[in-house]
Amino acid sequence: MSSPDAPTVIAPARRLTIARAIAEAIGQEMERDATVLVMGEDIAKLGGVFGTTTGLLDKFGPERVRDTPISETAFIGAATGLAAAGMRPIVELMFVDFFGVCMDAIYNLAAKQCYFSGGQVTCPMVLMTSVGGGYGDAGQHSQTLYATFGHLPGLKVVIPSNAHDAKGLMLAAIRDPNPVVFMYHKALQGMGWLGTVQRSITDVPDADYLVPLDKAKVVREGKDLTLVGLGLSVHQALDAAERLSGEGVSAEVIDLVSIAPLDRQAVRASVRKTGRLLAIDDDYLSYGVGAEILASVCEAGIALRSAPQRIAFPDIPVPFTPVMEHFVLPNADKIVAAVRHMMEPSAND
Amino acid sequence: MTDVTIPTGLWNEGDEAAISAWLYSNGDSVAENAVLAEIMVEKSSFELLSPAAGRLTILVAAEEAVRPGQLAARID
Numbered sequence: 001m002s003s004p005d006a007p008t009v010i011a012p013a014r015r016l017t018i019a020r021a022i023a024e025a026i027g028q029e030m031e032r033d034a035t036v037l038v039m040g041e042d043i044a045k046l047g048g049v050f051g052t053t054t055g056l057l058d059k060f061g062p063e064r065v066r067d068t069p070i071s072e073t074a075f076i077g078a079a080t081g082l083a084a085a086g087m088r089p090i091v092e093l094m095f096v097d098f099f100g101v102c103m104d105a106i107y108n109l110a111a112k113q114c115y116f117s118g119g120q121v122t123c124p125m126v127l128m129t130s131v132g133g134g135y136g137d138a139g140q141h142s143q144t145l146y147a148t149f150g151h152l153p154g155l156k157v158v159i160p161s162n163a164h165d166a167k168g169l170m171l172a173a174i175r176d177p178n179p180v181v182f183m184y185h186k187a188l189q190g191m192g193w194l195g196t197v198q199r200s201i202t203d204v205p206d207a208d209y210l211v212p213l214d215k216a217k218v219v220r221e222g223k224d225l226t227l228v229g230l231g232l233s234v235h236q237a238l239d240a241a242e243r244l245s246g247e248g249v250s251a252e253v254i255d256l257v258s259i260a261p262l263d264r265q266a267v268r269a270s271v272r273k274t275g276r277l278l279a280i281d282d283d284y285l286s287y288g289v290g291a292e293i294l295a296s297v298c299e300a301g302i303a304l305r306s307a308p309q310r311i312a313f314p315d316i317p318v319p320f321t322p323v324m325e326h327f328v329l330p331n332a333d334k335i336v337a338a339v340r341h342m343m344e345p346s347a348n349d
Numbered sequence: 350m351t352d353v354t355i356p357t358g359l360w361n362e363g364d365e366a367a368i369s370a371w372l373y374s375n376g377d378s379v380a381e382n383a384v385l386a387e388i389m390v391e392k393s394s395f396e397l398l399s400p401a402a403g404r405l406t407i408l409v410a411a412e413e414a415v416r417p418g419q420l421a422a423r424i425d
Contacts, residue, residue, distance in 0.1 A: 014383065015372035019394075051394055190387060191394070196370040196411065 013203035017190025019051030021163035021204050022128070022182075025170035026053065026090060028208060030060055033088060036174060037064040039075050040092030049094060050130050050189050072102035076127065080105045083125035084113055088174055093129040096183065097143050110179040111154030122177040126170070131159070132185040132232060132282060134329055139317035142325070144283040146230070147292075149181050150259040156213050157259040159183040161234040164202045165257060168211030176213060185231040197235045216263035218270065222252035225276030225339060228267055228293050230256040233280040233330055240335035249343055259289060264296040271297050275305035276342055280330050285312040306342045311335060351401040353385065353422035355415045359395055366390045367414050368397070368421070375407050385422065388415065399424060 016024065030036045038053055044067040047054035057065045068075040072093060079089040093099060099106070106127060113123035133142025149157045158173065158180065160166035166184065173180035188200040219234060220241050227237040234255040241251035252270050256263065271277045277297055279290035290310030297308060311330045319325045360366065369389040373379055379399045386397040399405075403424040409415055 014380075016384075017370060017372065017387065020384075046393070049392060054394060190370045191389060198370070198374075201370060201372050 014206065015201050016163045016167075016204040017051070017196075017201050018160060018163045018166040018184055019048075019189045019191065020054065021167040022052045022170050022184065023047070023054045023056060024204070025167045026174070027056055027059060029171060029174045030056070030064060032208075033174075035086065036088045036090065037066065037082075038090045038092070039066045039068050039079060041068055041070055041094050043067060043092050048092060050184065050186065051191055052092060052128060052184070072098055073105075076102040077105040077109075079125050079127075080110045080113075080123060083110065083123045083179070084121055088124045088126075090126040090128060090174065093127055095141050096129040096131045096145050097140050099129075099145065099148070106179070106181075107152045107155065111152055114178055115154060123179050124174075124177050125179050126173045126182050127179065128170075128182040128184065130186050130189075131183045132187055133318050133325060134187050136320060136322045136325065138320035142318040144183075144185075144231075144281070144313075146183070146259050146281060146283040147288045149183075150262070150289065150292075151287075154179070155260060156180045157183065158213055158257060159185065159231040159259065160257070161188065161219075161229075161231055161255050162200045162202045163204050165211050167204055168209050169213065169257070171208060172210040172213050175210075180213065183231070187232050188235075197232070199235055199238065211257070214258050214261045214263060216257055216266035217255045218252060218266070219255045220251070220253040222250040222274065224250045224274055225278060225342060226252045226254060226267070226270040226274045227335065227339075228254045228256060228277070228279040230259065230281055230289065233282060236330060236332045236335060237280055239332035240339065243332065243336055244339055247340075249339060251339065256289075262292060262296070264300075267293055267296055268300050268302060271302050271304070275303065277304070277308040278335065278338055278342065279308075279310045280312070280335055282313050282330055284315050285310070286315050288312050309338055309342060311338060351403070351424040352420055353397065353400060353424060355388065355397070355417050355419045355421055356395065357417040359417070360390045360393070362417070364390050365414060366395075366416065368409055368411050369394065371407055371411050373405050375405065377405050378403065379405050379424065386411075397421060
């Protein structure tokens with residue numbers, strides 16, 4: 001550091017994983033607002049199996065950081081009631097795959113509270129939940145179910161691709177007067193046993209800031225085609241875009257950030273410029289996010305230079321065997337192959 | 350030059366520990382007490398803090414096993 005050829009070191013930025021960014025956001029909001037509390041399985045003493053509540057029990061105690069029994073029906077139902085009564089609960093559904101036993105509270109009660117009361121009773125709860133596979137956890141612990149939640153009116157659904165957005169989205173989600181489903185992808189959590197995408201570990205300001213719950217982001221500019229992803233598939237699209245640039249193809253990459261509301265304008269603006277569209281996500285193909293993205297562009301009558309395409313998980317339960325699972329999961333290779341086909345002059349024949 | 354070593358006494362000897370992620374890259378400048386990396390032990394996460402400000406040299410790759418007291422990085 002003191003060697004003569006070393007330039008003056010500017011104050012280094014602080015890096016966080018998505019997991020730590022989520023925990024920091026919740027902690028800061030708990031300090032600011034006494035009505036905020038956290039509940040879920042293993043979120044207190046352990047700090048969450050995916051690290052989303054690390055350190056909160058020590059700071060805020062067991063009244064506001066509550067380990068619950070393994071009954072999503074009970075504690076997510078309780079959170080819905082707490083929210084209707086004026087608290088701001090954050091509840092963790094450890095795996096989104098477990099939604100079956102608590103969905104009534106989520107989509108019939110929380111999502112409709114504001115509508116059914118003529119706007120007089122809101123439901124400011126955050127349901128945070130892990131999504132995604134790729135690490136051999138089989139068909140009941142590896143789903144993403146974006147479209148399942150995005151389909152239901154009254155729910156906002158967001159998913160960060162990096163730590164900076166994770167903190168700002170969580171702060172915005174807690175302050176939102178209505179229910180927000182905050183998904184986080186296991187492969188981006190910075191937990192070693194699930195693999196870690198280095199690009200998701202970003203500089204994160206200490207201060208309070210908000211990332212809008214309804215805005216997509218252009219994370220790489222390009223002119224030949226638009227790749228649309230969310231969560232993990234943003235990174236797969238960025239990896240593919242980098243490789244494609246070596247082949248002379250300039251790909252624009254959009255991070256949806258939010259599934260509901262969906263920022264259709266951002267997608268349309270990009271495709272108007274590029275004329276080609278490939279949507280990538282790791283939810284089941286049929287009736288999925290990709291279908292909605294393609295429909296949004298087609299409905300707008302945007303002139304296309306090749307038929308719009310999507311890559312998603314096939315309509316089968318997630319296989320346990322790693323060889324089979326990775327065969328069907330989206331990845332950068334599949335994106336590159338699809339783009340090469342779309343760029344062929346005969347692609348639209 | 351300051352050594353960055355894996356902390357001792359935080360988990361049971363014999364539990365398998367591994368660097369789950371480096372939050373900085375080789376050659377990055379880091380602040381004193383910055384969290385340099387996370388260490389996973391039996392699904393619990395521990396922090397590896399920087400003992401000094403300076404330039405980071407990583408000596409153990411992410412996802413490699415580590416033991417308490419082991420040299421993991423240097424700060425110059």
